[in-house]
Amino acid sequence: MNLKNDLLLRAAKGEKVERTPVWLMRQAGRILPEYRAVRASVSGFIELAQTPELAAEVTIQPVDILDVDAAIIFSDILVIPEAMGLPYEMVEKRGPWFPSTVNSEADLRKLRIADGVDDLSYVIEAIKITKKSLNGRVPLIGFAGAPWTIFAYMIEGSGSKTFSKARAMLYTQPDFSHKLLQMITDSTINYLKAQIDAGANLVQIFDSWAGILPPDQYMEFSLRYISQICDAINEVPKTVFAKGAFFARKEMAALNCETIGLDWNMEIAKSRELIGSGKTLQGNLDPAALYGTPKQVEEATNRMMDQFKGSRHIANLGHGVYPDIEPEKVKIFIQTVKNYQ
Numbered sequence: 001m002n003l004k005n006d007l008l009l010r011a012a013k014g015e016k017v018e019r020t021p022v023w024l025m026r027q028a029g030r031i032l033p034e035y036r037a038v039r040a041s042v043s044g045f046i047e048l049a050q051t052p053e054l055a056a057e058v059t060i061q062p063v064d065i066l067d068v069d070a071a072i073i074f075s076d077i078l079v080i081p082e083a084m085g086l087p088y089e090m091v092e093k094r095g096p097w098f099p100s101t102v103n104s105e106a107d108l109r110k111l112r113i114a115d116g117v118d119d120l121s122y123v124i125e126a127i128k129i130t131k132k133s134l135n136g137r138v139p140l141i142g143f144a145g146a147p148w149t150i151f152a153y154m155i156e157g158s159g160s161k162t163f164s165k166a167r168a169m170l171y172t173q174p175d176f177s178h179k180l181l182q183m184i185t186d187s188t189i190n191y192l193k194a195q196i197d198a199g200a201n202l203v204q205i206f207d208s209w210a211g212i213l214p215p216d217q218y219m220e221f222s223l224r225y226i227s228q229i230c231d232a233i234n235e236v237p238k239t240v241f242a243k244g245a246f247f248a249r250k251e252m253a254a255l256n257c258e259t260i261g262l263d264w265n266m267e268i269a270k271s272r273e274l275i276g277s278g279k280t281l282q283g284n285l286d287p288a289a290l291y292g293t294p295k296q297v298e299e300a301t302n303r304m305m306d307q308f309k310g311s312r313h314i315a316n317l318g319h320g321v322y323p324d325i326e327p328e329k330v331k332i333f334i335q336t337v338k339n340y341q
């Protein structure tokens with residue numbers, strides 16, 4: 001199926017684009033009243049994510065309502081631990097929680113390497129339905145968490161300010177850590193390939209907890225596995241977003257991927273200098289800038305666009321859009337990017 005709007009894919013590959021494409025991390029499932037209405041019709045996030053027709057519906061909402069240049073499939077990074085044998089729950093207002101965690105080699109033996117098609121059939125089905133209803137309007141982004149970020153949740157059992165249990169593991173049980181990271185990596189490769197087979201046009205790897213590791217550990221326990229994933233996937237363009245990994249930008253330039261996501265702490269000119277001209281950069285407006293007045297949002301967006309000007313760029317925020325941002329402000333961000341000359 002030919003895409004009517006393939007700006008995202010062309011920008012990712014460094015081809016000529018008429019204007020900069022724009023989408024928002026976490027655009028599905030946070031800010032829209034239309035999402036909340038669908039969410040209220042089911043028992044919770046997990047039921048929504050596991051009902052392919054509804055997951056497809058909320059995936060397409062931002063395309064219809066916000067006019068973004070891409071859809072991102074409605075799911076979560078934590079479907080991978082579940083598919084490996086470690087189920088999670090979403091606790092209202094608190095976030096993800098794992099009733100059991102992984103602590104030892106014995107726990108590892110209870111886990112399996114996920115098969116993307118069988119273990120995650122509900123995501124695959126949601127992608128197929130989404131592709132059909134999108135009918136080529138915009139590309140569909142598939143995604144997965146980076147192995148380190150997934151490891152952090154599997155060890156810790158929930159979100160955490162410090163992820164100290166997960167970080168302790170890297171010091172006290174490095175061999176065990178590598179084994180688990182490899183299992184997550186193999187599962188993730190299977191999963192991303194299944195997403196691509198079902199129709200995902202680009203995939204993004206979210207390393208949300210990159211910034212809590214010291215640089216040497218980041219290279220050993222995170223980037224090494226991200227690199228394996230990038231090398232294994234060659235069917236579609238890949239984006240790597242490692243939140244807080246300012247210290248690894250030079251190393252990330254060597255990844256076999258098209259796009260590097262920048263968070264809002266990463267200075268744009270400096271990032272370009274470290275990463276070089278061979279990659280597209282994605283980002284990176286401070287998500288809090290959208291709390292400003294409409295005029296402030298427009299000005300902040302134009303300032304960001306000025307700094308990326310003349311180089312490969314996909315416009316986005318520097319992290320996921322915050323849940324209490326008014327959709328009107330998001331629309332101003334998007335329209336400002338679209339009108340930028």
Ligand SMILES: Cc1c2[nH]c(c1CCC(=O)O)Cc1[nH]c(c(CCC(=O)O)c1C)Cc1[nH]c(c(CCC(=O)O)c1C)Cc1[nH]c(c(C)c1CCC(=O)O)C2
Pocket residue numbers: 024025026027028029030039044045072073074075076077078090092094095096143159206208320
């Ligand atoms: C770390 C992480 C998670 N999930 C994700 C990340 C990486 C990106 C990032 O750093 O923000 C990724 C994610 N999670 C979700 C998507 C769907 C697509 C999209 O929103 O654009 C994506 C891309 C749905 C979700 N994931 C979650 C919800 C809310 C659940 C609900 O509706 O009750 C949604 C729509 C829950 C979730 N899931 C996670 C947390 C910490 C939470 C609780 C806080 C929150 O609400 O975001 C783990």
